[in-house]
Amino acid sequence: ETGVTQTPRHLVMGMTNKKSLKCEQHLGHNAMYWYKQSAKKPLELMFVYSLEERVENNSVPSRFSPECPNSSHLFLHLHTLQPEDSALYLCASSQGPLDEQFFGPGTRLTVL
Amino acid sequence: AQSVSQHNHHVILSEAASLELGCNYSYGGTVNLFWYVQYPGQHLQLLLKYFSGDPLVKGIKGFEAEFIKSKFSFNLRKPSVQWSDTAEYFCAVMDTGRRALTFGSGTRLQVQP
Numbered sequence: 001e002t003g004v005t006q007t008p009r010h011l012v013m014g015m016t017n018k019k020s021l022k023c024e025q026h027l028g029h030n031a032m033y034w035y036k037q038s039a040k041k042p043l044e045l046m047f048v049y050s051l052e053e054r055v056e057n058n059s060v061p062s063r064f065s066p067e068c069p070n071s072s073h074l075f076l077h078l079h080t081l082q083p084e085d086s087a088l089y090l091c092a093s094s095q096g097p098l099d100e101q102f103f104g105p106g107t108r109l110t111v112l
Numbered sequence: 113a114q115s116v117s118q119h120n121h122h123v124i125l126s127e128a129a130s131l132e133l134g135c136n137y138s139y140g141g142t143v144n145l146f147w148y149v150q151y152p153g154q155h156l157q158l159l160l161k162y163f164s165g166d167p168l169v170k171g172i173k174g175f176e177a178e179f180i181k182s183k184f185s186f187n188l189r190k191p192s193v194q195w196s197d198t199a200e201y202f203c204a205v206m207d208t209g210r211r212a213l214t215f216g217s218g219t220r221l222q223v224q225p
Contacts, residue, residue, distance in 0.1 A: 004155075033213075042116070043202070043215040055211070090156070097211040098144055103156035 003027045004104035006091050012110045013081065021076040021107045023091030031097050032074040034066060037088040037106070049074060050097050081111045114139040116205050118216035125193055126224050133188040133219050135203030144206035145186040146213075147177055151199045159201070162186065173197070195225045 004025045013019050025032060034046040046060045049068040063085075065077040074091055088108050092101040119134040137143065147159040160171025167179040177188045186203060203216040 040217070042217045045213065048211075092156075098206060098208055100146060100158050100161050101213065102158075103148075105155040 003102050004091060004093055006089075006104040006107050008107060009105065010108045010110075012112065013078070014112050015081060015083070017081075018077070018079040020078065021089055021091075021109075023074040023076075023104055025072055025074075025091075025093035025102070025104075027093055027095075027102060029093040029095050029102070030071055031094045031099075032068060032071075033092040033094075033101060034074065034076050035090040035092065037090055039087075043090065047076075048097070055097070078109075081109075083111050085109065086111045114205065114207055114212070114214050116203055116214050116216040118201075118203055118219050120219045121217070122220045122222070124222045124224065127195055128192045129223075131188070131190040131193045131197075131221070133201055133203075133221070135186045135188065135216060137184050137186070137203075137205040137214070139205065139207055140184075142208045144208060145177070145179055146204040146206070147171065147175070147186070147188050148202045148204060148215075149199050150202065150218075156202070159188070193221075193223050195223050197221060198223045 007022045031050045036044045047066040048055050052068050063080050067075040088106045090106045091104040094101045115138045117136045145162040148156045149159045150156050160169050162169045162179045170176045175190050179186050200218045200220050202218045206213045
């Protein structure tokens, strides 16, 4: 089993849909992250959870809603997205907030 | 806000050529530094990291990077590239005070056989 898994790998949704992205880490880490990777832009940190508590929210629109039920799982709930939200969404985890982060393969999201 | 600059967006080299990718950051406090690599069709992987100590750090696959504090730089080097090094390379800087990781925009390396 690879360290950080993400499902689904690809998602196409309309602007009125509600969907969720799932991330699971098998590394025993205590911190988990959501990033957005858009074409020709740096990775943008969206949310940080440390010990299941949200510690960072980088002014992300409320149509993105994270959930961290335990230290191994992280969700990103999506609703009423816009076409400009189409991107690769990456999940990562780390032992502590200053340590190297291990990334999942990402979910390629297309909003029609 | 902290920023990370990678000067080269696209680099094309022949096999056996030497590589140096630039990375500069704007933050003046204590930082942890990383280089990540993303091979075609694969996820981001850590290449090397610097937390403290010897400013010349060695990573996997023959890569190394040098932290020059006075220049706010953490350039990535490899003496002789291989076709398999074709990938996108990302520099990342951790502001240890804010505990926030900021990525550069990436450098796409294409190695021609």
